[in-house]
Amino acid sequence: MATLRYVLLAVFLITAGLTSSSAQTPPPAKDQKVQAGDDKKAPKDEKAVPKDEKKGPPTVVTDGAVIIAGQKVEYKATTGALSVTDKTGKAKANIFFMAYVRKSGEAAATRPLTFCFNGGPGSASSYVHLGFFGPRRVLINNDGLTAPSPVELVDNDCSMLDVTDLVFIDPVSTGLSRAETSADAKLFHGLEEDTQSVGDFIRDYVAKFDRKESPVYVAGESYGTTRAASLAAYLQNKGGVKLTGIVLISTVLDFQTIRFGTGNDLPYALFLPTYTATAFHHGKLDKKWATDLPTALKEAQKYAAGPYLEALHKGNLLSDYERQAAAKQVAMLTGLSEEFVLRSDLRIEATRFRGELLRDQQTLVGRYDSRVSAKTGGRGAAAPAPGTASGGSPPASGPGGGPGGPRGERVGGGDPSAALLSPLFTNAMRQYLPDGLGYKTDTAYVLSAPVQPWNYGPAGTNQYSNVAPRLRAAMEKDKGLRVFVANGYCDLATPFAATEYTFSHLGPRALLDRVTMAYYDAGHMMYTHEPSRKKLREDLRKFVTVPAAEPAPKP
Structure with missing residues (x-):
């Protein structure tokens, strides 16, 4: 009898253990192949789940397909995390990733591989993932202000998966x-x-x-471009990874070029061409350029780099005649009144421009995409006085994953071009993880994490952070390293003229032979604009597949 009781007890314990184990592991999703902790063996050709990944978040592998440029592309998606350890080997964090490897006759080990991330700092990779690079895309109406409800994910015919495998990285504290x-x-x-x-x-x-045999690329957006440039040097010197190319979308490498503040006149000149593009789209530009954006931009860049910058540098030594002449030209190129320009001491911060351009319509223009505007209920003109914005250290994260604005940036109700995006991409990713990738977790997916204060080190305390020298060093060390730079004409977060200024000061002119500058008549996340998304895909396809491709011309 005692023996029977022991047998029954053993059966009970074994059953309880199996029940406990299954409760901790979500059921396999459709097409799911392997999950860490499962005893199932992956197919012999399956390399997606390392056998030593037994701890930490689960790793899930699924199969999928998407039509890209009229061609069916089958892929294997791996969702999981890798541990970050200290010098003793102790785990300090898990970095979550979502990876896509194309199934094709081409050996996966030698296909191009691109690591993608957003910016902030503090932003997960959702925007570049579900906005452009990945096989699925969040559906956004072309006005940039609305989207279907509930959230709708569609096949992304502009995905880069046909030419490069993709890994989306969520830095620590973001995503999962x-x-x-x-x-x-x-x-x-x-x-x-x-x-x-x-x-x-x-x-x-x-x-x-x-x-190890794959051509490796890194692709960053906004602060992600800061990270990408810094990574170029780090991977060369300490990471043991050779980069083939760097993709910079809406670039900021030198923060002096975008930070308004007393004693820093540079941004006022570098933002001017974007003001011109914005005024053009809202019908506020002087009649001589009302139908000719390329000519207007050329004139704005010429004036900003010459007479305007000279006038700013003169400061109070500027004569009344010179001041009046400068105000007249700035007004013509921005759609603002001469009176407003004079009252602003010729220095127009982006915040004030956004609130003033359509003041008569009680409308605020967007920061991430200045083509977009929204009614403010009469609050559109509220803005800090010139010179009151904080300078020095780089800003906090903005709602769209780009560098946030200075104190006082949230004018007239915020940014109409970003109001839709944060909740849209958050909900889309929370839906896509379990339904599209078979990844189930109780952990909340964080699109924008509170990572402030961000440690920029001595460079962020006593001067403006600048990682351009790191990119230069990496390019000088590796004569084959190439850079692709995507710029939106209507981006008031990282204006294209600021990026041009950074690269024109990068180093020897020979370096620029390996830099492709591309331009889009859209904003910070130009891929939310359908024509720009298609053009960006084509430009990047050439960059990845044709090393000697000519730089994309300005439209």
Whole structure:
């Protein structure tokens, strides 16, 4: 009898253990192949799930297909995380990723591989993932203000998956990436810290998934371009990964070019051409350029780099005649009144421009996409006085994943071009993870994480951060490293003229032979504009597949 009781007890314990185990592991999704902790074996040709990934978040592999440029592209999607460890090997964080590998006759080990991320700092990779690069895309109406409800995900015929495998990285504290403790999280919230953790992730991913022979690219948007430039040097010197190319979307490498503040006249001149593009789209430009944007932009750039910058540099030594002449020209190129320009001491901050351009219509123009506007109920003209915006260290994260504005930026109700995007992409990713990738978790997906104060180091305290020298060093060290730069004419977060200024000061002119500058009549996230999304795909396809491609011309 005692023996029977022991047998029954053993059966009960075994059954309880199996029940407990199954409760901790979500059921496989449709087409799911492998999940960490499962005893199922992957097919012999399956390299998506390393056998040593037994701890931490699960790894899920699914199959999918998408039509790109009229061609069916089958792929294998891997969703999971890699551990970030300290010098002793102790795990300090998990970095979450979503990867897509094309199934084709071409050996995966030698196909191009692109690591993609957004900016902030503090933004997950959702925007570049579900907005442009990935096989699925969030549907947004072409006005940039509305989208179907509920959220709708569609096949992305502009995905880059036909020419390069893709890995989307969520830096620590964003997406599903988490530090082991709240104290550990602070170890990742900084320029150098972030560069190291993302760089180490790339190194580990390349090693774990046998991609050492693949041409490797990194693609960043907004602050993600800051990260990408910094990574170029880090991966060369410490990561052991050779980059083939760098993709910069809406670039900021030198923060002096975008930070308004007393004593820094440079941004006023560099934002002027974007003001011109904005005024053009809202019918506010002087009649001589009302139907000719290319000519208007050429005139704005010429004036901004010459007479306007000279007038700003003269300061109070400017004569009344010179001041009046400058105000007249700035007004013609921006759609603002001469009176307003004079009252602003010739210095128009982006915040004030956004509130003033359509003041008579009680309308505010967008920051991330200045083609977009919205009624403000009479609050559109409210703005800080000239010179009151904070300068020095780079800004906090903006709602669209780009560099946030100075104090006082949230004028007249915020940014109409970004109001839709944050909740839309958050809900889209929370839907896509379980339904599209079979990845089920109780952890909340964080689109924009509170990572401030961000540690920019001494450069962010005593001067403007500038990672352009790191990019220059990487390009000088590797004569084959190429750079693609995507610019939106209507981007009031990272204006295209500021990017041009940065690259014109990058170093020897020979370096620029390996830089492709492309332009789009859209905003910060130009891929939300359908014609620009198609053009961006074609430009990037040439960059990845044709190393010697000619730089994309300005439209």
